[in-house]
Amino acid sequence: MLIFPLLDDQSRKIIHIDMDAFFAAVEERDNPALRGKPVVIARDPRVTGGRGVVSTANYEARRFGIHSAMSAKEAYERCPQAIFIQGDYAKYKAIGLEVREIFRRYTDLIEPMSIDEAYLDVTENKIGSQSAVKVARLIQEDIWRELQLTCSAGISYNKFLAKLASDFQKPRGLTVIKPGEALDFLAPLPIEKFHGVGKKSAERLRQMGVETGADLLEVSEIELIDRFGRFGYDLYRRARGIHNAPVKPNRIRKSFGKEKTYGKFLRQEADVRKELQGLAQQLATNLEREDVQGKTVVLKIRWEDFQTLTKRVSLDRSVFQEADLLEQALALYESIEEKDKAIRLLGITLTNLGKEREEDLLDNPEEKETADHEAL
Structure with missing residues (x-):
């Protein structure tokens, strides 16, 4: 039996930049009265009747166990004194693009993972530095000086380790994992x-x-x-610190989805409808954050016997709102003839994406309100 050695490319210098509690930090920057108080980016559950999902929370709110994708209702129960702010995603996107322009001063090899995080390959960079640490510190300083926002940086020889490193010390962290230390x-x-x-x-x-x-x-x-x-x-x-995937500057995301596996299987139609509503709500928030829309809705069901069913519908218009996503998912669910088995997994995915939402589809400005977050 032939045994091939594991290939481990340690020649690259990769930085992962992750903005610290980005949306909440922007709100605190623009309203200094919020500083030191628990801030949650979500529609106020006292106004919505408990609906809504947390997009992000500042570090004061996180001390109460509040995190992304949590229901706004639970966030309020954990911290009644929290300040709930409906997200201004157009503002966040504009600032995110300013951050990206700062990255471009140092390298063109940038792989955005979301509006507030990206991988940068600085093996060869625009300032001719041999030190990825120096480049990361300069980026942190530029972001603070120009935008009054902080970020954490992870530095290593591959994307997997750089991502772990950026999570290691937050906020304002800078962690390095060198070859031999992984x-x-x-x-x-x-x-x-x-x-x-x-x-x-x-x-x-x-x-x-x-x-x-x-x-x-x-x-x-x-x-x-x-x-x-x-x-x-x-x-x-x-487990061995090996991840050879390069930074991909032209990475194009082809779909957005949310799915959930249930330890206690779903057997009642009312429970299925409730879960689909929650998934549609979370997916709508992701679409809002990333400013995308799509024309194909996919419903995924995994039954108790592990058989998996996917059904899809392609529309002649783009959708991105919770109500539209839920309507299509429910229609797909209702079209299933054999529903006599319990469900262990549900998922909703939107594909056939467009880069920008069609704002003229919004007849009511209040319908823009949504409120949430996904892995490599």
């Missing part, structure tokens, strides 16, 4: 901290006795692939 950094890391490992994957890994990076290192590649498919192949390499 295994020591990853070994004590809880498995759910590995970028790309979601709640369900973490649960399955824990069932295998994997709690940390050190535990993951002990699992064979064959077993990981057997249990996780292609993702197992990636997990085996990430």
Whole structure:
């Protein structure tokens, strides 16, 4: 049996920049009276009757356990004194583009992951520096001086490690993982901290006795692939600090989606409708954040026996609002003839995307209100 060595490209210098509590930070910058108070970017649940999803929260609010994608109702229950602000996504996008222009002073190899984070390849950069740390510090200083906002930076030889590093010390952090340091950094890391490992994957890994990076290192590649498919192949390499994907400046996202797996299966139609409403709400918030729309809505259902069904509808107009997404998802659900099995997973995805929302579809300005967040 031939054994091939693992390829580990350590020649690159990658920076991951992540703005600190971006939307909330913008609001605090523009209204200094908010500083030091818990701020939640979401529609006020006292006004909406409990509807709405948290887009982000500042660090004061996070001390109460408030986080992105949490319902606004739960955020209020955790912190009744929180200040709820409906997001101004056009403003956030404009500032996000200003941040991106700062990146371009240093490199053209920029891969935006969302409005407030991006990977930068600075192996060769516009200031001719051999130090990625110097470039990252200059970017942090430029963003603060020009926009009065802070960001955290992670620096390493690949995107996976750079992303982990930027999360390590927030806010205003700068963390470096050098070649030769990856295994020591990853070994004590809880498995759910590995970028790309979601709640369900973490649960399955824990069932295998994997709690940390050190535990993951002990699992064979064959077993990981057997249990996780292609993702197992990636997990085996990430446990060793290997991730050779280059920064892709022209990365184009082809879809946006939200899905949820249920430990307690859905058996009642009323429960399915309620869950679809929540998914539509969260997806609408993501679309609002990224200022995109699409013409094809996809419903995904995984039954209790693991059989998966996807149904889609393509429209002659673009949609991006919660009401439209929910209407189409419910219509697809109602078109299913055989619904005698319990549901373990639901998902709504929007594809056939356009870069900008069609503002003229909004007859009522208040319909622009939505309020939430997704992994590599």
